[in-house]
Amino acid sequence: MEPVKHHTGLVYPLNRSNIDTDQIIPKQFLKRIERQGFGQFLFYNWRYDNEGNPKQNFSLNDPAYEGASILVAGENFGCGSSREHAPWALQDFGFKVIIAPSFADIFYNNCVKNGILPVQLPEEQTSELVKKAESGNYNLSADLKNQVVYDDTGFEASFEIVNYLKEMLLNGWDEIAVTLTHQDKIDAFEQAQEKTTSI
Amino acid sequence: MPKGVTHMATPKTIIDKIWEQHVVHQEENKPDLLYIDLQLVHEVTSPQAFEGLRMKGRSVRRPDRTFATMDHNVPTVARHIINDPVSKKQMETLQKNCEEFNVPLADIDHPDQGIVHVIGPELGLTQPGKTIVCGDSHTSTHGAFGALAFGIGTSEVEHVLATQTLWQARPKSMNVKVNGQLNPAVTAKDLILAIIAKFGVKFGTGYVVEYTGEAIRNLTMEERMTVCNMSIEAGARAGLISPDATTFDYLKGRRHVPEGEAFEKAVDYWSSLASDEGAAYDATVEIAADEVEPQVTWGTNPSMCIPVSGHVPAPEDGHSAADKEEIERALEYMGLEANQPISSVTVDHVFIGSCTNSRLSDLRRAAKVVEGKKVHPSVKAMVVPGSQTVKKAAEAEGLDKTFTDAGFEWREAGCSMCLAMNDDIVPPGERCASTSNRNFEGRQGNEARTHLVAPEMAAAAAVEGRFVDVRSYLTAPV
Numbered sequence: 001m002e003p004v005k006h007h008t009g010l011v012y013p014l015n016r017s018n019i020d021t022d023q024i025i026p027k028q029f030l031k032r033i034e035r036q037g038f039g040q041f042l043f044y045n046w047r048y049d050n051e052g053n054p055k056q057n058f059s060l061n062d063p064a065y066e067g068a069s070i071l072v073a074g075e076n077f078g079c080g081s082s083r084e085h086a087p088w089a090l091q092d093f094g095f096k097v098i099i100a101p102s103f104a105d106i107f108y109n110n111c112v113k114n115g116i117l118p119v120q121l122p123e124e125q126t127s128e129l130v131k132k133a134e135s136g137n138y139n140l141s142a143d144l145k146n147q148v149v150y151d152d153t154g155f156e157a158s159f160e161i162v163n164y165l166k167e168m169l170l171n172g173w174d175e176i177a178v179t180l181t182h183q184d185k186i187d188a189f190e191q192a193q194e195k196t197t198s199i
Numbered sequence: 200m201p202k203g204v205t206h207m208a209t210p211k212t213i214i215d216k217i218w219e220q221h222v223v224h225q226e227e228n229k230p231d232l233l234y235i236d237l238q239l240v241h242e243v244t245s246p247q248a249f250e251g252l253r254m255k256g257r258s259v260r261r262p263d264r265t266f267a268t269m270d271h272n273v274p275t276v277a278r279h280i281i282n283d284p285v286s287k288k289q290m291e292t293l294q295k296n297c298e299e300f301n302v303p304l305a306d307i308d309h310p311d312q313g314i315v316h317v318i319g320p321e322l323g324l325t326q327p328g329k330t331i332v333c334g335d336s337h338t339s340t341h342g343a344f345g346a347l348a349f350g351i352g353t354s355e356v357e358h359v360l361a362t363q364t365l366w367q368a369r370p371k372s373m374n375v376k377v378n379g380q381l382n383p384a385v386t387a388k389d390l391i392l393a394i395i396a397k398f399g400v401k402f403g404t405g406y407v408v409e410y411t412g413e414a415i416r417n418l419t420m421e422e423r424m425t426v427c428n429m430s431i432e433a434g435a436r437a438g439l440i441s442p443d444a445t446t447f448d449y450l451k452g453r454r455h456v457p458e459g460e461a462f463e464k465a466v467d468y469w470s471s472l473a474s475d476e477g478a479a480y481d482a483t484v485e486i487a488a489d490e491v492e493p494q495v496t497w498g499t500n501p502s503m504c505i506p507v508s509g510h511v512p513a514p515e516d517g518h519s520a521a522d523k524e525e526i527e528r529a530l531e532y533m534g535l536e537a538n539q540p541i542s543s544v545t546v547d548h549v550f551i552g553s554c555t556n557s558r559l560s561d562l563r564r565a566a567k568v569v570e571g572k573k574v575h576p577s578v579k580a581m582v583v584p585g586s587q588t589v590k591k592a593a594e595a596e597g598l599d600k601t602f603t604d605a606g607f608e609w610r611e612a613g614c615s616m617c618l619a620m621n622d623d624i625v626p627p628g629e630r631c632a633s634t635s636n637r638n639f640e641g642r643q644g645n646e647a648r649t650h651l652v653a654p655e656m657a658a659a660a661a662v663e664g665r666f667v668d669v670r671s672y673l674t675a676p677v
């Protein structure tokens with residue numbers, strides 16, 4: 001995983017709550033066995049009509065948001081299915097930071113494991129960001145080390161992130177390699193368990 | 200603390216007990232390293248995990264604690280005609296991966312094949328006190344046995360394959376207490392839908408939920424699985440029920456369950472897991488079981504749900520601007536009018552299946568409703584048993600005949616129209632009464648409209664062509 005430290009980019013606002021992973025990437029695109037190439041299917045049913053033509057009324061199709069890398073959405077973002085294809089699609093499309101008032105647990109973890117920074121901010125602040133971004137051409141910066149997002153017009157908000165996940169993002173850890181350093185403990189656990197329970 | 204027990208150790212919840220028994224390693228400022236007893240695997244969320252192992256030259260640590268099946272993508276008719284080459288490749292990839300890494304697999308021809316959350320319990324792989332994961336959010340189903348079971352992403356699937364562990368922050372605990380008893384013909388599905396309708400789609404986020412109370416104790420194992428299955432629809436990664444005699448009776452004699460004296464010992468251990476009297480939870484919510492009526496969802500998430508006697512809400516009913524907008528968007532997507540009685544809504548499709556409601560008792564209850572009747576001429580109805588084992592058992596009782604005589608299609612086991620990854624798709628704009636767990640936009644097909652209901656409600660909708668209260672229907676046919 002690529003380390004994540006600091007990112008500045010164009011903000012795309014998607015002001016809906018409870019955006020589920022079925023919307024982020026519909027099931028017909030979960031059949032591929034690779035990790036790459038899912039960006040073209042991001043929000044597919046919102047972006048394209050039944051003939052595959054871009055829908056004019058969906059804002060991600062607006063050229064003003066081309067190249068956006070920060071997504072601001074409503075509460076409970078990423079709920080539903082555990083499919084990691086959702087962060088893969090967001091990342092492949094170009095999103096590096098996702099800001100929302102709240103996230104679904106599995107999705108939040110899946111983001112971190114893929115080097116996407118999930119930023120949880122109070123609703124007043126996400127609403128403010130949505131407003132700014134809706135007028136277009138709005139850039140924001142996220143600084144993971146100091147746990148703040150800010151723009152150049154004076155907006156600044158700090159966010160919480162569990163230390164372990166922060167370190168993982170900052171260092172781009174291979175988590176399995178870290179865990180394997182504890183292999184002796186896993187061995188010992190299994191031996192003890194076999195003695196005491198009947199699994 | 201109650202009088203007289205002050206000398207005892209602090210009472211613990213089942214969540215505390217299972218957690219503490221599985222911590223491999225603890226360190227400050229880090230989540231716990233938790234041992235995983237069982238990983239279930241399916242074709243959709245595993246290929247990239249196996250590929251990750253291959254790229255790093257890693258192996259599967261405990262193939263004997265790993266079990267795979269094919270369910271999401273499998274055809275439910277003409278088993279071997281897989282039209283989509285990409286689907287075919289995904290299934291072949293699972294086959295190949297299981298061979299290469301020695302993982303046991305119930306493939307499409309295997310008599311044990313079925314939906315991963317149906318076959319785990321059926322085979323007795325699911326047991327109280329186990330930590331169970333799967334790259335699938337409905338892994339919470341296995342919590343019905345008093346296991347700590349939760350869905351994970353593909354990176355975590357790879358992590359568990361390689362290490363049989365996961366780094367997990369200790370979750371908060373919530374007691375969802377269901378007081379009193381359910382009324383006759385009100386089901387476990389209605390109960391969990393009513394709970395989600397009452398408390399919302401994210402009340403469980405960050406929690407492991409334990410369902411307690413008289414109504415829960417009275418549920419059969421299959422009904423408990425229906426309840427725990429939908430925990431994730433409330434945001435909870437895991438939902439569980441303390442094991443009791445109902446649990447042990449279900450497990451006795453299943454293939455992977457210990458026998459004889461070992462079974463008795465296991466029961467002792469399992470019994471010790473139940474939450475202690477007076478154990479503290481981080482949060483508690485309560486609901487009265489006798490308030491619950493048969494439910495129908497009207498919108499695009501499972502909390503958008505009303506009793507069958509109810510009316511679809513209007514945007515004005517929303518508590519905030521965002522709420523109002525959400526209701527408006529859902530009404531538009533669902534093609535419904537504000538304030539319309541739900542019983543006036545006609546359906547084009549009926550799907551009885553999915554890991555929520557495709558077990559033998561579900562099919563029996565639905566069959567009872569359709570017995571001697573015909574599916575409404577404007578409805579296409581199908582039954583997809585949760586596993587080959589369920590299918591065989593149902594056929595032995597003649598349920599297949601009851602359904603096909605009524606005009607239902609009787610299919611092979613799989614996820615099917617729950618997520619419409621195979622050819623079982625609801626066409627754009629059409630409406631489906633479904634016993635599955637998600638009514639998200641496009642879930643059963645692009646622009647398809649899903650209404651979640653219990654199996655008997657789905658069966659009644661198939662006959663009537665619209666939603667009816669199955670209770671009046673059972674006593675006095677319309």
Ligand code: SF4
Binds near residue numbers: 271555614
């Ligand atoms: S039946 Fe539906 S919810 Fe259950 S595992 Fe299959 S796709 Fe997921």
